[in-house]
Each structure stands twice: as C-alpha cells, then as structure tokens.
Amino acid sequence: MRMLRGWCVGTLLFAQSVFSAGQAMAAEDVPLVNRLEGPQVVTETVTYRANGEEHVGLIARDAKAQGRRPGILLVHEWWGLNSYARKRAEQLAGLGYVVMAVDMYGGGRTAEHPKEAGAFSSAVMSDWPKAESSFNSALAVLRSRPEVDGERMAAIGYCFGGAVVLNMALTGAPLKAVVSFHGSPSIAVTEPEPFAGRVVIQNGAADTLVAQEDLDKLVATFQSLETRTTLIQYPGARHAFTNPESDAKAAKYDLPLGYDAAADSASWQVMLNLFNEVFKTPKKSVKT
Template sequence: MRMLHTWCAGTLLFAQSVFSAGQALAAEDQPLINRLEGPQVITETVTYRANGEEHVGLIARDAKAKGRRPGILLVHEWWGLNSYARKRAEQLAGLGYVVMAVDMYGGGRTAEHPQDAKAFSSAVMGDWPKAESSVNSALAVLRSRPEVDGERMAAIGYCFGGGVVLNMALSGAPLKAVVSFHGSPGIAVKDPKAFAGRVVIQNGEADSLVPQEGLDSLLATFKSLNTRATLIQYPGAKHAFTNPESNAKGAKYDLPLAYDAAADAASWQVMLNLFNEVFKSPKTSPQP
C-alpha cells in the first residue's frame, strides 16, 4: 500500500497506524449481552427539502443502542442512492453509528446508464452553492435526530460522493472527519476554507478515472489551508474498488471499474480506525 502523508506531524503517525487492531464504537459502547445478540439495524425513509426540491434519504440505526451516538452522512456514487449506498449505511449502523444516506439528485432519482449518471452528477457539481445547500439540509436532518450527538459527526462518500464530501471539507463543514473512497479530486468550491477535522482520501493506484495531478492539487490545497489530510493509494486497485457490483457494471458499459476485496476491507478499516480516533471522547452522550 502506498501512502502520501501531508500536513501536520500527527498525520504521519495516523497513517502508519491505520491497520492496527481497533474496535468499532458499538463494541465499546454497548453492553455485552447486546454485543452477543448482535445489533438490530432498522432503516427509515426520510424526505427533506433543499433548494425548493424534495429529496428522499435513508436513516439507518441500531434500535438497541442507547444514548446519543456519532452521526455519519453518507453520499452515494454517481448512480444515486441505490442498494449499494443503503448497504453501506446499514453496515455502519450495525457498528453503532446513526447514518443518513443522502439523495443528491432529488426525488430519489437513480441512474442505470453511465450517460444519465454523468449528467446527474455533473449538474450537481457544476453548481456547488446549490450542492452545498443540499448536503447542509441533510446534515441538519441528521443532527436533529434524538439519537445523534451533533458534536460528533463525519461524512463519507463513494466516487461522485467522495468528491462531494471532499468539497464539504473545503467549505469548512462542521465535521470531525471526511473520508473519500475512490472520489473525484475536483475542487468545486470557489473560496476554499480551512477544515478543523481530519481528511482521508482513499484511492486505487490503478484508477484511470482519477488523475494523479488532481490528487496532488487537492492535497496542495488542503496543505495551504492548514488542513490535516492524508492520501492512501492501494496498489492494483481500480476505480470503484469498494463496490462488488463494479465488475459487472464495468463489463456491461465498458468502463474501467473493478472490485478489489483486499482494498475494500483495508479502506473500511482505515475509516473505522479514524472514527475511533476522532470520536473517542466522550463515548456517548446521555439523552435528555
């Protein structure tokens, strides 16, 4: 695994330790009997308005968990809020987080063909003020949940969604951490701001859809803003390496996509270790 370490002495130490053994938040916070029985993940559809449009998101949480827990905003790939994004939300909920999978396209729209996905995602990133308003509306919904500790929140994104959360960091969003998985490095924010949290960018070294010069420019921007950012690149991994459906979609539409189980597992653990670090104190906040 190749790593580029940028800005802040602590970043290097963090990147060197990302594969150390770590427990998920739920394992620390939940009574032993609940851990033995397993979580009870439930999901609910939530509609919210942004820019005068209705958006259809998803909340996933563990019904057994007690107290206020960290909230995670999850932004989908360019295909939209589909079954893959929902699965990831449920996985995180099973670890004790309250997760909101957002709908960046409005109306719950998803795309099957790459041409539609490109049109949807380009329209969003072509108007960052509108996109920022949309994600901020979703953040407000998540923060308002009684189960969520509004002081402990993070955002993750995949592909298109990775680009969205990276631009959230560049906008100075009130988050503890941002994690991008094979995300676009394009900077849509016209006036980038310092980000107080941690930024981790995880990319495949063989990803032909994410240019190295774009990643280098992004890292340089974060450094200029005194923002703590780390890039981790996985040898041999191609675009969309976290999604088991990538091989089939790549073959169907002649796209350079491929699932990589090792990179998927490693990048997931990197994210969990980061969350354990930024959310470690306090563990939970009591509900009023």
Template sequence: MRTLFTFLCLIAWLLTGSAIAQEVNPPAASETDPESELLTAWGPRVESEVFEYTTGGETYQGYLARNVNDEKPRPAVLVVHEWWGLDDYARTRADQLAALGFVALAVDMYGGGQVATHPDQAGEFSSEVLQDWPAARARFEAAMTQLSQHPAVADTGMAAIGYCFGGSVVMNMALSGMPLEAVISFHGDPTPAVPTPGEFSGAVQIHTGGADSLVKRETLAAMALALKAQGADVDVITYPQALHGFTNPGADALSEEHGLPIGYNAAADASSWQAALLLLDSTLNQ
C-alpha cells in the same frame, strides 16, 4: 389396586411432564448470575427508514439506518452515494455503519431518490450537482441539519464518507469549511468545485487506486495541499493495483456491462474500510 396404579402413573407423568417443560422453557436466570447476562445480551438490530428533507423547494429522500437495540444517542455519519445515485450499495454501507454503533444517513444528492441506469445519465446527474456548488452545499447541509435533530443522534459532531462522486462531494464539503469532524473519500474525483475555500480543522482521509485512470495524480495532490492549507489533517492512501470503484463488489459487472475502467479489489476494500473505521472511532467516539 388398579386405582392406586393409575394414580401412581398419573403422578409419574406429571413429574416427567414438569421436567420436560423445565428443559424446554428454562427458568429465568438470577440477576446476579454473570453467565445469564451473556446469554441474554442482544447484538445490533439495524432498522432503516426513509429520511426526507427539503431545500430550495425540492424534497430529497435519504436512507437512515440505526441500531434500534441501542437506546443511547450515537454519533452520526453521512454517506454520499456514487454517481449512480442513492442505490443499494450506499444503503448497504449505511447499514454496516449502523451495525457498528453509528447513526448513518445515506443522503440523496439528486432529489426524489433518482437513480441512474446508464453512465451517460449518471454523468449528467453528477455534473449538474457539482457545477452548482451553492445548491450542492445546500442539499448536504439540509440533510446534516435535519439529522442533527434526530433523537438517536448524539451532539458529539458528525463525519461524512463518500464513494466516487460522493468522494468528490465530501472532499469539497471539507474544502468549503463544512463543520465535520472527519471526511473520508473512497476513489473520489478530487477536482475542486468550491469557489471560496473555508477553514476546516477536521481530519480528511483519501483512499485512491494506484491503477485508477479516472483520477489524475496531480489533481489529487492539489486537492490534498488545498485542504492542508485550510487547516485539515490530510492522509492520502494509495492501493497500487486498485482501479476506480475498488470498494464496490458490483464494479466488475458494471465494467463489463458498460465498458467502464472500474473494478472491485477485495484487499483494497477491506484495508480502506478498516482505516476509515479507525478514523471514525477516534474522531467521533469521545
């Protein structure tokens, strides 16, 4: 009797253990079950890498971000940093674009991944680039050419976005006739740096702060008119209460530390980002 009781207990334990195992590790769902597809779908997994390219005997260290869960080639967007250099803010924007389905390259316009720590140094770095336009264009073009050869990049055209100094760079790239589908500037300096403008058939979107004391309205108007004269479809969007640097959440701290007339504006940041994404979608996602 004891042997029979022990045997029955063992059977009960095995059945219970099997049921528990099934609860913890559910069997694979049927391929025809639509709910299983929803439950096993993965969102974006953004990974980054150092993306080196060379021109003029110098090496530049960009930051490439993409969704590695996506095996299909996707359109590319170049991100040009503020005058501080290729820092965490530019990398964050590249990550955001990658999560939304683009291959994003935050370019290095200073070389060697240099990042300024003081406004005086940042001013020196940015002025040196913009005062030698052929070299600036060569750096951007080298990044663009090498990016186009990446297996994750689709051949549907590219776009470029830029912040502050980077906004100036991308506006001037459009003015010089760089083959881009769209160019988007956030609080960029619209001062022309191009000696000889070229034809540009893409879209240009310029986001500027109405309270930005570092951007002259007449200079901005002149840049918009010059771009239109070269064939660009230009939109200038002004945010009435926004200061220079309105997209950067760290702008308030930088203003306090260095006494700069800049500041973050959450509403202007959200609105300008949404408008930029809509333009990228309409020009790159065919």
C-alpha cells in the same frame, strides 16, 4: 509501506497505524448487552426539502443502541442512492452509528446508464452552492434526530460522493472527519475555508479516472488551510474498488472499474479506526 503514499507531517505514521485492529466505537459507547447479542439494524425512508425540491434519503440505526451516538452522512456514487449505498449505511449502523444515506439528486433518482449518471452528477457539481445547500439540509435532518450526538458528526462518500464530502470539508463544515473512497478530487469550492476535522482520501493507484496532479492539488489546498490530511493509494486498485458490482458494470458498459477485496477491506478499516479516534468521548474526572 509501498502501498501507501502520504502527505503532511505524521501522515505516513497515521496510515500505518490505521491498519491495526480496532473497534468501530469506543467500548464505553456501546452497551454490553448489544455487544453480546448483536445489533438490530432498522431503516426508514426520510423525505426532506432542499432548495425547494423533495429529496428522499435513508436513515439506518441500531434499534438496540441507547443514548446519543455519532451521526454519519453517506453520499452515494454517481449512480445515485441505490442498493449499494443502502447496504453501506446498514453496515455502519450495525456498528453503532446513526447513518443517513443522502439523496443528492433529489426525488430519490438513480441512474443505470453511465451517460445518465454523468449527467446527474455533473449537474450537481456544476452548481456548488446548490449542492452545498442540499448537503447541509441532510446534515440538519440527521443532527435533529434524538439518538444523534450533534457534536460527533462525520461524512463519507464514494466516487461522486467522495467529491461532495471533500468539498464540504473545504467549506469548513462542522464535521469531525471526512473520508473519500475513490472520489473525484475536483475542487468546486471557490473560496476554501479551514476545516477543523480530519480528512482521509482513499484512492486506487490504478484508477485511470483520477489524475495524480488533481490529487496533489487537492492535498496542497488542504495543507494550505492547515487541515490534517491523509492520502492513501492502494496499488493495483481501480476506480470503484469498494463496490462488488463494479466488475459487472465495467463489462456491461466498458468502463475502467474494478472491485478489489483487499483494498475494500483495508479502506473500510482505515475509516473505522479514524472514527474510533475522532469520536472518543473525554473521560470524566473522578474526585477523590
């Protein structure tokens, strides 16, 4: 398994198993009619307040699905809540989850130039208490939805968003799992707390924007808190390996980015199999 680098007892076995075929959700959680006819993904813009400011997020869900389903918070790259983040939210919604794409910048702001994106993301991460409050405001919005099971929640993030969700895990957030895709491993939380859920960090082995020593420090921090953590590194994959738009941005702005279809597909399946595991509903006992 040269493509995987793992830490923690049992991590490598987990990393191997997640590549097996798996369903996004347990079969009993998805009505048969939906599986036969396919989903009907609908989206809606949601405006919410955080730290006295207006934020503009997106809710994506399957209108055919019935009952309360797991909720997923999705945090965007440093470009902001753009079309890529929206597409990922819709993709997850099509698998039966209720997804909220979070607006961490406020006002629905997005960036086109790297300098602007860097300024936006740095402003957020330099004031972690405010960032945490913004995330928790979005979490409250998603949890309040009638179709969401508030006991089955997770968060995923890309690049900048990866840093946000990893730091939320370090706050002990009430989530079943956190998954980072090519996220920054910088620790912004001053007093990390134990996290009861699972943490999966997915990084490109050829990512020059992420230092190995920072990854090691992050994993060691989670280990010290006895958090079950997996780090998977994909050989040859560069920063932003999940985003098909990365090559164009790399060429336009001379950035060390690159799309990697194999790593994109594998990392997505890792996430889905993890969700299938942590969101399983306990079987009801049958009295005889």
